[in-house]
Amino acid sequence: MNTRDLEAFVAVVEHGSILAAAAQLHLTQPGVTRRVQSLENTLGVALLDRQSKPLRPTAAGRDAYQLGRRVLASLDDLRAGVADDAAVRGEFRFGITPFLAEIALEEPLCSLSEAFPSLHVRVSSRWAAELLADLDANRIDAALVYLPGDNEPPAGLERERLCRIGAKVVVPRTLKLPRRITLRDLSDQAWVLNQDGCGFRRVLRRALEAEQLPFHVAVEAFDPLLRHSLIARGIGIGLTAGRLLRESPYRKALRVVEVSDFHAEVRAWLVHRPTDGRLAAPLAHLRGELRRALGAFPG
Numbered sequence: 001m002n003t004r005d006l007e008a009f010v011a012v013v014e015h016g017s018i019l020a021a022a023a024q025l026h027l028t029q030p031g032v033t034r035r036v037q038s039l040e041n042t043l044g045v046a047l048l049d050r051q052s053k054p055l056r057p058t059a060a061g062r063d064a065y066q067l068g069r070r071v072l073a074s075l076d077d078l079r080a081g082v083a084d085d086a087a088v089r090g091e092f093r094f095g096i097t098p099f100l101a102e103i104a105l106e107e108p109l110c111s112l113s114e115a116f117p118s119l120h121v122r123v124s125s126r127w128a129a130e131l132l133a134d135l136d137a138n139r140i141d142a143a144l145v146y147l148p149g150d151n152e153p154p155a156g157l158e159r160e161r162l163c164r165i166g167a168k169v170v171v172p173r174t175l176k177l178p179r180r181i182t183l184r185d186l187s188d189q190a191w192v193l194n195q196d197g198c199g200f201r202r203v204l205r206r207a208l209e210a211e212q213l214p215f216h217v218a219v220e221a222f223d224p225l226l227r228h229s230l231i232a233r234g235i236g237i238g239l240t241a242g243r244l245l246r247e248s249p250y251r252k253a254l255r256v257v258e259v260s261d262f263h264a265e266v267r268a269w270l271v272h273r274p275t276d277g278r279l280a281a282p283l284a285h286l287r288g289e290l291r292r293a294l295g296a297f298p299g
Contacts, residue, residue, distance in 0.1 A: 001042050003075060006068045008035035009047060013065045014139070016054030039064075069138045073278070089118045092282055095131040095143035096123065098222050099194065099241075100268060100294075104144055108289035116282050127197030132157075135271060141279055142272035144290060148199040149265060159271045160287065163294045167200045167239040167264040168256045172232055180258045183211050190218035190236040192227050199266040200239050207262050228254060239264060268294060 011021035012032065022032045040047050047061035057065055073090070092112075096105060105123070113121060126134070128145035135143055135157060145153070146165065153159045169186070171177060177185065193201050208215045218236040221227050224244050231238045232253035245251055270287055272279075 002035075002038065003072070005035040005039035005042070006071060008032045009039050009061075010065060010068050010072060012036060012048065012055060013057050013061065016056070018055070066138050088116045088278055088282055090278060091120045091122060092116075092142075092279060093122050093124070093140040094286075095134055095140045095145075096125055097128050097131065097143075097145050097199075098125050099198065099200075099224075100144050100146060101125050104290055104293045108286060108293050111289045112282060112286050115285050119282055128199065129197065132271070135273060138273070141275075142270065142283060142286070144268065144270055146199050146266040146268045148203050149267075151267075153269050153271045157271045158274050159269050162268045162270055162290055165241055165266050165268060167203075167241055167266075168245065169237065169259050169262070170228075170231060170240050170245060170254050170256055171237045172234050173253055173255045174234060175237070175255075177257055180260060182261050183207060183213055183259055186237065186259070187213045190216045192219045192221065192230045192236040192238040193217055194227075195220045195222060200264050203264045203266075204239060204262070207264075211261070225249070 008021060008025060008027070011024050012018060015021050015024065018029045018032050021027075022029045025032065027035075036048065043060075043064065045060045045064075046058050047064055049056050049058050049061075094109075109121060109123065112119070124131075124134075124140065128143075128147055131140065131143040131145050132154060134140045136154070144162075147153070171189075191204070193204070195201075205215050219227075219230055221230070224240065225248060227238050228240065228245075228248045228250040230236065232250045240248075245254065245256070248254070270290060272283060275283065
């Protein structure tokens with residue numbers, strides 16, 4: 001079996017197209033197609049459903065993809081182990097949930113790149129459930145996720161809880177409400193929240209449903225500054241972490257209210273598949289940098 005054929009197939013699955021795979025591998029589209037066909041001929045089975053858009057693997061292709069990723073990772077470990085300079089090489093695929101991206105991405109990933117300049121870091125941002133599924137399918141190597149309350153990552157993954165993060169209910173200063181209220185006092189308000197999949201949003205929805213109160217979302221927005229801006233202008237009320245509020249340019253137009261029957265907390269976890277190979281040192285380095293980046297939150 002030619003490992004270049006395997007690399008081409010893996011790239012097509014991950015990008016969903018021959019064109020994108022060709023760009024990654026610096027090949028022509030016919031060149032990628034020939035390599036995938038060569039692998040199919042070697043294995044004696046169709047690996048891609050060529051009628052789907054984007055391209056998707058067949059059932060046999062999904063198995064071949066997962067096994068192929070492991071083969072390529074092992075080859076990276078082999079190359080790194082015998083390299084004269086002992087540099088860690090290859091690819092490191094890291095996933096992160098949107099809320100934590102702004103807090104934890106910049107300095108930790110810059111530090112990782114400086115410490116391991118031969119390591120190619122590829123970052124994707126998705127919700128926790130999607131990232132955990134990606135880990136299980138070996139589409140990524142590690143992830144920083146946050147989960148509501150006492151929820152924990154699945155067994156079988158290496159995991160470390162890095163911190164707890166609480167959310168506060170924030171309203172525009174123009175909204176006349178007592179400082180201490182209940183969820184029922186907010187039942188006529190619309191919410192400005194992160195998109196569905198957010199752990200804080202899930203906690204809020206469950207709390208409102210438990211009290212048989214309406215849950216009306218006026219605006220969904222990833223960007224916390226956009227949410228703060230909309231809340232400040234009276235579009236709705238929202239949830240925010242204290243650190244994000246302190247650093248927000250809209251903080252003077254916003255007010256935190258204490259909701260006696262609502263407490264939202266998530267926990268940040270670094271999770272990855274068990275490894276003692278090529279990625280052990282980068283993961284240890286990243287773990288330390290993330291601890292420092294998230295140090296403003298309690299453990």
